[in-house]
Amino acid sequence: MSLLSIIKECGGIHNVARVLSPDVRLIIEVIDVALLSKQAKVQGFNDLLRQVTYLKSSIENRTQLELDLLAVGQLISEQQRDAFSPCSEIVACEHRPSWHLSPPQGLLNDPNGFIYHQGQYHLFYQWYPFSCEHKDKHWAHLTSKDLVDWQWKPVALTPSDWFDSHGVFSGHALSQGDELMLFYTGNVRIGESRERHTTQCLATSRDGINFTKHGPVVPDLPPAVTPHCRDPKIIRHHDHWLMLLGAQRDDEIGRLAIYKSDDLKTWTFLALSGDELGEFGYMWECPDFFTLDKQDFIVIGPQGIDSPSEHHTVPHHNGIVKATLDESGKATLSDFQHLDHGFDFYAPQSLQTADGRRVMNAWMGLPDEVNHPSADNGWVHQLTTFRELSYVGGKLIQTPIKELQTLRKQSVVLPEDQSSYNLASKAFELNLEMQWGSSLRLHQSNSGYCEIRLDKKTKTLFLDRTNTLIREGDCIRELALVDLKSVQLQILSDNSSIELFINGGQAVMSARIFTPKDATNLSYQGEMKIIDCWLY
Numbered sequence: 001m002s003l004l005s006i007i008k009e010c011g012g013i014h015n016v017a018r019v020l021s022p023d024v025r026l027i028i029e030v031i032d033v034a035l036l037s038k039q040a041k042v043q044g045f046n047d048l049l050r051q052v053t054y055l056k057s058s059i060e061n062r063t064q065l066e067l068d069l070l071a072v073g074q075l076i077s078e079q080q081r082d083a084f085s086p087c088s089e090i091v092a093c094e095h096r097p098s099w100h101l102s103p104p105q106g107l108l109n110d111p112n113g114f115i116y117h118q119g120q121y122h123l124f125y126q127w128y129p130f131s132c133e134h135k136d137k138h139w140a141h142l143t144s145k146d147l148v149d150w151q152w153k154p155v156a157l158t159p160s161d162w163f164d165s166h167g168v169f170s171g172h173a174l175s176q177g178d179e180l181m182l183f184y185t186g187n188v189r190i191g192e193s194r195e196r197h198t199t200q201c202l203a204t205s206r207d208g209i210n211f212t213k214h215g216p217v218v219p220d221l222p223p224a225v226t227p228h229c230r231d232p233k234i235i236r237h238h239d240h241w242l243m244l245l246g247a248q249r250d251d252e253i254g255r256l257a258i259y260k261s262d263d264l265k266t267w268t269f270l271a272l273s274g275d276e277l278g279e280f281g282y283m284w285e286c287p288d289f290f291t292l293d294k295q296d297f298i299v300i301g302p303q304g305i306d307s308p309s310e311h312h313t314v315p316h317h318n319g320i321v322k323a324t325l326d327e328s329g330k331a332t333l334s335d336f337q338h339l340d341h342g343f344d345f346y347a348p349q350s351l352q353t354a355d356g357r358r359v360m361n362a363w364m365g366l367p368d369e370v371n372h373p374s375a376d377n378g379w380v381h382q383l384t385t386f387r388e389l390s391y392v393g394g395k396l397i398q399t400p401i402k403e404l405q406t407l408r409k410q411s412v413v414l415p416e417d418q419s420s421y422n423l424a425s426k427a428f429e430l431n432l433e434m435q436w437g438s439s440l441r442l443h444q445s446n447s448g449y450c451e452i453r454l455d456k457k458t459k460t461l462f463l464d465r466t467n468t469l470i471r472e473g474d475c476i477r478e479l480a481l482v483d484l485k486s487v488q489l490q491i492l493s494d495n496s497s498i499e500l501f502i503n504g505g506q507a508v509m510s511a512r513i514f515t516p517k518d519a520t521n522l523s524y525q526g527e528m529k530i531i532d533c534w535l536y
Contacts, residue, residue: 001058003068010052011035013075017050018165021069022190022197026054048192066215073161073213080158084138087129088152093377094517095496098427099407099536100364101125101142101150102382107132107370110231110286110347111361111383112139113156113173116354117180118208120145123361124156124182125383126170132375134367137167139184143208147359147386148403156182156203156211163188163199163216170231170286170347171200174264180205181264183243185230186216196227200243200259200267218243218267222257224250225272229257231286231347234264242329243267244287246300254284254302260329273331280336281305281317286347289323290358292391296323298333299348308338311476316366318345320396337396341479342463342500342509345384358389359401364497364510369473373514374496384510385492385499399505400492404429408534416530420523423535426515430491430522431531438526442491442498443468445519450498450511454487454526461487461509463500469514479507494536 003026007013010028015035020027029051030036036045036052044053059065090096090104101123102108112124120143127140139157142150157168164186171184181204188197200218203211221229228248235242243259255274259267274280281302288299297320304315318340321333339348340362348362365381372380387398408429414421426443434440437456441449448467455462459482466475479502481487490501500509 001054001060003059003065003072006054006059007072009037009040011037011040013072014079016072016076018076018159019069019072019162020051020165020188020190021056021162022188024056026056026059027190028052028054046192069162070213070215077158077160080138080160081155084129084155091378093374093379095372095374095377095514096379097382097494097496099148100382100385100494100497103127103129103140103379104152105378106130107134107379108140108381108383109134109137109363109365109367110170111349111363112170112184113182114349114351114361115173115175115180116351117173117175118178120208121147121351122173122180122208123150124173125363127155132370132378132380134370135167136165137169137187139168139182141209146403146406147353147401148406153209156205157184157213159187161186161213161215163201164213169198172233172288172349174234176264178206180208180211181234182211183217183232183234185232187230198227198229200232200245202265217265218259222247222259222269222272225255225257226250226252228283233287233289235289237325237329238327240329242270244289244298246283246285246287247272248283252282253279254281254300254304256284256287256298256300256331256333258329258331270328271330274333277321277333277336286349288348288350290350290352290389292358292389292396295391296325297321297396298323298331299339299350301347302336308341309478311474311478313474314366314368316346316368318348318362339396339398340508340510342477343465343474343511344497345508345510348384350389357401359386360389360398361386362510364512366473371471372512373469373471382497382512387501387505387508395506397505398508399501400490400499404492407536410535412533412535414530414533419525420521422521423533424520425535426493426495426520427536428493429534429536430489430493431533432489432491433529433531434487434489435527436486438524438528440522440524440528442493442522443513443515443519444521444523445516448515448519449521450513450515452489452500459484461502463509463511465511465513469516470512477509477511479509481507
């Protein structure tokens with residue numbers, strides 16, 4: 001018996017939804033049970049899961065099986081591409097951003113594989129095309145010459161193979177000469193209990209468009225780590241490569257798993273890092289690594305750490321730590337701080353631009369929140385503004401990339417003798433200085449608004465979206481700014497988002513803001529100075 005004969009028994013390749021290969025078993029999940037042959041039905045058959053189970057011992061040429069599995073995965077991928085092709089058409093929606101990246105349909109989450117390769121920028125993101133829910137993830141693919149104008153490319157990876165059949169999960173990219181390498185986590189679920197299997201996988205491309213999967217390069221879990229182990233980041237360290245993975249120990253404590261390789265194909269477990277941070281959340285996700293002004297940093301997404309405010313009730317956090325790597329690559333971590341103090345910033349990725357800048361982008365959303373008003377039109381979530389990172393005087397600084405200035409269409413002069421204005425647009429940039437005790441309302445209409453308040457007594461900035469169309473998630477974020485006499489803000493607004501860059505980028509707050517189409521007014525109380533305003 002061969003894999004091809006098994007598939008024939010199961011109704012042919014067009015009747016195969018996924019192939020699973022968890023251990024000694026080979027599991028075929030079918031689309032139409034009625035197409036199963038008599039031979040298939042006498043195998044272990046699960047009617048609930050529509051799955052037929054064979055034993056690999058029944059396959060005559062076991063050496064050929066691995067190649068046959070990859071070939072079948074390619075055929076399944078072609079079928080998946082035919083299925084989601086209509087989802088590449090952009091659906092109209094009043095909440096659709098005018099310049100942020102958003103999915104044409106379905107659900108977007110983590111950015112992936114953000115890299116400069118062969119003269120252009122590549123950006124991938126997690127995408128479920130068919131509905132606004134977290135299901136089998138694909139890697140959507142965009143390219144750009146300038147980080148502003150992005151072009152949709154064929155979907156790079158689909159959940160088509162035995163090692164990623166329930167989701168091509170997050171990862172990073174590596175540019176190696178003419179080859180673009182994608183490292184990602186393959187997610188598989190087995191049985192009615194949906195037992196999780198995760199491996200770290202590799203796909204490569206010579207043309208930057210069409211990718212060949214090579215399967216798992218890290219097939220097993222690190223010692224004492226649960227299957228919650230994902231999101232590989234590859235870096236060069238001395239004379240070898242390191243792979244950083246977000247991980248959960250068996251005692252449900254978040255950590256950073258580190259692997260080592262000489263050739264990017266064979267990986268050896270090196271260490272679990274992060275004990276110096278103590279019991280710091282139950283899982284760490286989406287690591288990133290970069291150096292600013294000779295200081296190494298590692299980005300982590302700790303889940304379940306103590307919230308900085310009573311208003312912050314969600315378990316998902318974003319942050320960055322200083323890192324010290326010894327010669328082998330083992331990391332010591334310290335000085336955790338949040339990257340973004342708003343509602344919607346998660347799973348960030350960064351790259352080094354052609355001119356040497358460190359630029360970061362993130363998912364403007366959170367894992368547990370999908371019921372936004374845009375879902376009524378069949379899409380949900382977007383990516384953040386691209387921001388440049390620097391390290392100045394011991395402080396992390398984040399500012400919008402300079403390329404965004406090309407989006408400035410029209411300068412708007414706001415009269416100083418008025419306290420309210422109708423911009424006739426929700427896509428704008430506003431630079432101003434606010435005094436303590438003042439407040440600013442944006443995206444305002446008769447039915448609501450988003451408010452920025454500066455509490456004079458506590459020297460705290462409040463970002464409040466209580467009076468918007470938000471359906472789930474927190475409504476207030478706060479940020480203490482005790483040493484400041486006034487607060488300078490650079491506000492980037494789009495149709496359904498606001499991002500505040502505070503005091504030259506010393507802090508950032510990102511938020512999805514849903515309001516009616518006519519919510520184009522702004523108003524203020526108290527003392528403030530408007531520096532300039534641009535419509536995008």
